[in-house]
Amino acid sequence: MTAASFSGTQRQSVPNALPWIIGALLAIAAMLPRCAQAQTQPRICIMNADGTQMRTLAEMAGYTWHGSPHWSHDGKQIAFDGTQGGTELNHIFLVDAAGGEPRDIGLGSQPSFSADDKQLCFYMHEGNPDDEKPGIYVMNITGKGPQFIAPGIRPRWSGDGSRIAYVSPHDGANTIWIYSIVDAESKPIVSEEIAGLSSPPVWSRDGKQIAFLRRQPGKDLELCVVEADEKFTVTVKAKEQVASVSPCWLPGNKILFAISQGGNSPAQPRWLDPDKADAPTPIPCSVSRFWDPNWSPDMKQIAFGCEP
Numbered sequence: 086m087t088a089a090s091f092s093g094t095q096r097q098s099v100p101n102a103l104p105w106i107i108g109a110l111l112a113i114a115a116m117l118p119r120c121a122q123a124q125t126q127p128r129i130c131i132m133n134a135d136g137t138q139m140r141t142l143a144e145m146a147g148y149t150w151h152g153s154p155h156w157s158h159d160g161k162q163i164a165f166d167g168t169q170g171g172t173e174l175n176h177i178f179l180v181d182a183a184g185g186e187p188r189d190i191g192l193g194s195q196p197s198f199s200a201d202d203k204q205l206c207f208y209m210h211e212g213n214p215d216d217e218k219p220g221i222y223v224m225n226i227t228g229k230g231p232q233f234i235a236p237g238i239r240p241r242w243s244g245d246g247s248r249i250a251y252v253s254p255h256d257g258a259n260t261i262w263i264y265s266i267v268d269a270e271s272k273p274i275v276s277e278e279i280a281g282l283s284s285p286p287v288w289s290r291d292g293k294q295i296a297f298l299r300r301q302p303g304k305d306l307e308l309c310v311v312e313a314d315e316k317f318t319v320t321v322k323a324k325e326q327v328a329s330v331s332p333c334w335l336p337g338n339k340i341l342f343a344i345s346q347g348g349n350s351p352a353q354p355r356w357l358d359p360d361k362a363d364a365p366t367p368i369p370c371s372v373s374r375f376w377d378p379n380w381s382p383d384m385k386q387i388a389f390g391c392e393p
Contacts, residue, residue, distance in 0.1 A: 125373075127151045129165050131182070131388050134380075136354075136369035142388065143180050143187045152377045153195045154388040156182065157202040158244075160381055163388050164196035164205055164226075173212040177205065179226065182381070182388075190228030192217070195239055195285065200246030202226070208238050208251075221251050221264070235264055235271050239285035243292045250286040250295055250313075261286045261295060263313065274311060278319035284331045288313075289338070296322075296332045296340050296359075308332060308342050310359055322359045328352035335380045341368075341387070343375060351375055354387070 128144035129151045143151060143165065150168035157163070163182050166175050175194040178187040192215055193207040204223055209231075211219035217231070221240045224231035237253035249264040255273040259282045264271040274295075283306070284298035295313050300306045308323040323342065330343035330352050340359055343352035344367075352375050355365035374392040381387070 125392055127374075127390060127392055129154050129163070129180075129388060130372075130391050130393075131386050132370065134368070134385055134387060139370070139372075141393075142182075142184065143178065145178075145187060150390075152390040154377060154379050154390065155197050156379050156381050156388060157198045158200060158382055159202055160383055162202070162226075163379075164198065165388075165390075166194045166196065166207075171212075173210040174214065175210060177207055177228075182386075190226065191224070191231070193222065193224075193231075197240055197242045197249075198226075199223075199242055200244065206234075206240040206242050206249050208240060209233075221249065223249075234269075235262065237262060241285050241287050243288045244290050245292055248292070250288060252282060252286065261297065261311070274313070274317050276311065276317040276319055278309070279311065283329065287332055287334045289334050290336055294359075296334055298327065298329070298332060298342075308340065310340075320359075322357060323365060330354075330375065331377050333378050333380055336382055336384050341378050341380060343378075354378055354389075 127150050129142045130139055131142050132139040145167055148167040148169045152166055154163050154165040161182055162179050164179050166177050168175050177190050177193045177196045180187040192213050193209055196205045196207045204225055206223050209217050209219055209222050220236040221234050222231045237251040240249050240251040242249050247266055251262055252259050253262050258280055260279050261274040262271045281299040281301040283300050286295045286297045294310050296310050298306055299309055306327040307321050308327050309319055309321050312318045326344045328343040328345035332340055332342040334340055339356045341356045344355050345352055351373055354368040354370055357365040372391040372393050376390045378387050378389040
């Protein structure tokens with residue numbers, strides 16, 4: 086049929102349909118970027134300890150990174166950091182563990198709760214807009230009264246609230262430092278075996294040990310534990326396929342870390358008892374990327390950063 090053979094009604098229906106067709110195509114095109122973003126948008130998630138019932142806790146539009154979730158000791162809140170622009174612009178947020186809108190409490194990264202959940206220690210990046218000196222700070226959970234305590238990064242408060250472990254140079258190499266709240270002074274853990282430190286130092290529940298990742302020259306990444314006393318004895322707990330994911334010490338005597346599966350496969354969470362020689366126990370987790378796990382105080386849930 087030629088164009089000349091269309092009836093008058095048919096000729097009118099085509100142009101009348103065009104706006105609808107164009108509108109539909111534009112709507113579909115507008116949805117595509119959002120769909121792609123939804124698949125890759127970093128977020129903070131929670132899942133059960135066995136990997137079931139994963140849910141999104143925080144996903145903030147415009148933020149290119151969500152990380153460092155840390156559970157309060159009463160299990161009611163989770164602190165985390167978000168990146169919008171450069172890391173010097175990082176902000177710390179609090180969100181109810183049961184869900185809700187994250188609350189911005191100010192500049193900073195890598196938050197960790199005090200024993201009474203009234204304060205956070207955190208890291209302030211160099212070049213921040215408030216022109217604060219870079220290093221380790223302590224502030225109220227309201228975001229008020231930040232106080233500088235030491236130069237360094239990656240702070241973690243001990244379970245009893247008496248000390249803060251963090252990373253800072255010593256004799257030309259990064260090592261673990263321990264800041265005493267009572268004495269208001271820091272001392273380094275002096276051990277060549279900590280060379281290659283590549284993660285936050287995380288406390289055991291009793292405060293006697295610190296777990297960390299290291300990568301020594303010519304070796305793969307290793308999960309290690311150091312005694313937090315004057316002996317500074319370091320032992321390797323895992324050295325096969327350890328992924329570059331910050332470890333977390335469970336409320337019980339277990340360490341949560343991750344295994345690299347190679348290629349484009351995501352890191353998979355595992356836990357082990359450092360006092361036993363058992364193989365690490367896998368935790369099923371179907372995400373494209375996984376980082377910064379933190380166990381709830383009741384050991385029933387895990388908060389973590391991820392890309393679904």
